[in-house]
Amino acid sequence: MAFIDTVLEQPSYGWTDGNGELSKPTTGQIFKEFFKRLNVFRDKKNWLSFTSWMMIVGLAIPLCFFIFKFFSFSLLFIAFAYSMIVMGSHGTVWYHRYCTHRAYKFRNPVWRFITQNITLKIIPEEIYVISHHVHHAKSDQPGDPYNAQGGFLYCFLADVNHQPIARNMDEKAYGRCVKLMGHTGQVSNSYAMYQKWGTLANPLRTIGGILLNWGFWYFVFFMIGGHALACTIFGAAGFWAVGVRTFNYEGHGKGEDKRREGTDYNKADMSVNQLWPGYVAGEWHNNHHLYPKSARSGFLPHQLDLAWCYIKLLNLMGGVTEYHDSKKKFLKDYYKPHQETKVLAKPLILETVK
Template sequence: MAFLNTVLEPPAYGWTDKCGNLAKPTASQIFKQFFSRLNIFSNRRNWLPFLSWFMVLTLTPFFLLFIFKYFSITLLVVTFLYSMVIMGTHGTIWYHRYCTHKAFKFRNNFWRFITQNLTLKIIPEEIYVVSHHVHHALSDKPGDPYNAQGGFLYCFLADANHQPINRNMSEADYNRCVMLMRHTGVKANTYKQYQKWGTVANPFYTVAGVVLSWGFWFTAFYLIGGIPLACALFGAAGFWAVGVRTFNYEGHGKGKDARREGVDHNRNDMSVNQLWPGIVAGEWHNNHHLFPKSARSGFKPHQVDMAWYYIKFMHTMGAVTSYHDSKKSFYANYCNAIAEPQNKICPETGLLLTKV
């Protein structure tokens, strides 16, 4: 816990105020912090958050070309499916359930590579993974990198302001940070390289991975549907990259207690199950906070979980060798009346009835 309290670089306004409560910065303070974290000229160790937002900026022209030049109802449907369902589900599978929580295990590096690159590469794994461990350890408390109580901007710009790793770790702590990332296949810096670049990820391999991913997918989209399809799907990726930054603000009740009895069973934080993210991306967030290491978070019959379907399919194929599934534990601990048969006496005959 002490390690996770210090593994992220504190913002200029700090995690807490003088009384130990969450420091709630003004919009001006948040934007000042944001632009300072993107300034690679003042500090080259800002390269990773800069890259993250540079990719979003680079995708914007594709989105505009789709809207103003290549727009059609067919492409709109394709764009919707790619951004909301495919990229959303991939984010849950790769970044959330595998990279952060190791909810399942690949047979070999080949299947890991395939899953990693099912969509356009936009979010650097390091930005997501390390900070998400902190999010679970300090959920809705000071130090949570996307604490919804800090407000919308606090969450929306968190990848630059709050999620980069601490740049002044000891070698022992840095090695612990590397261990959080080792299974993802990300090429890690040596401690000396970390001191230079301020990250686990090596900048050369990271940028090369993005270039190769974008080149491959642009070529594939072009061969399938020409420039219109390529622009539409690259624009869709950019739309998703912006939209996903709003999720944790919504997923934690916008800073208020929006939990519902019988729906949101986890009472240790303000996470809520939302219908839309659940259906399109398998992100039943309150369920996930109950069982973060589960490869399935859609436990109830109506909770569609596309990410789980992919993992289960890969397991059937033999590409995934093992996974954690907490559905039985969920029902045993939170929905006993549903999970277990109920024996009753028939009032007319006096016979024992078993509900199956």
């Protein structure tokens, strides 16, 4: 089988049913798979998924402090801005456009390190990147790790149930995974260590990096605004970490074809452009699926792309040396032909009315 078909650990309910269609597990099956794959006592190879969700549990503590002890409308505004705009745009800039699609290049590892850690670290790169390559190769098809046709929980719990890499890869396949992650700066396990831990990431290095990142940012925010500001922002990051898990379900029409003529030009899958993710995170999803390697996905005047603004700013500062920008190609190949078709069709419609 092709590498893309076997690189992810298949859930117990499988990718397909007996007829080659998408296997749609029941709620009970999804939760059973979820808790099985979180159980580090049953299998230590579950450590990465367990760590990812323990971060959310940990961030619930400062969120509670913000809500019940430090709450104010000014802090609520800060929480909103940090979770929706800062965390959202960073997810697009770092995980989506750089780690997965290599849409731009940093001048050196210093700029890469700054971009990686400019917000609280929430999502392990490995969980996002490898599975996102599969998502684009199999979008809305069986094997897509967050296929919206599987339902809300199928997508919401996908980071545990569908996104971890396979644990039985041979050395050649594992080497391909290492290459997919090489540009991110991650120091991957040797093949022997992969066989022990079931991941590219090393537990000590990964958890140590998270603790250093969190410690640094808590100190910074505490020095600026005390425990109130620090708890507000950490709680906001936890809120984002939960909310972002709903995106692909919404971004692919909740399993239905919600594409709109003149708005969603990519017809190869069910991805749609949404105003809210577009404005706060630069995630114009249908545009992105049309040109996944583009550092910009807000192609039209009304499509604000804050993630692109950050990348372009780094380019002007010298931190980013090159990038792909598909705006001109989009306008030439899709937008202008569509506008011309509308102009030509208008007289025919008027004539029909007469």
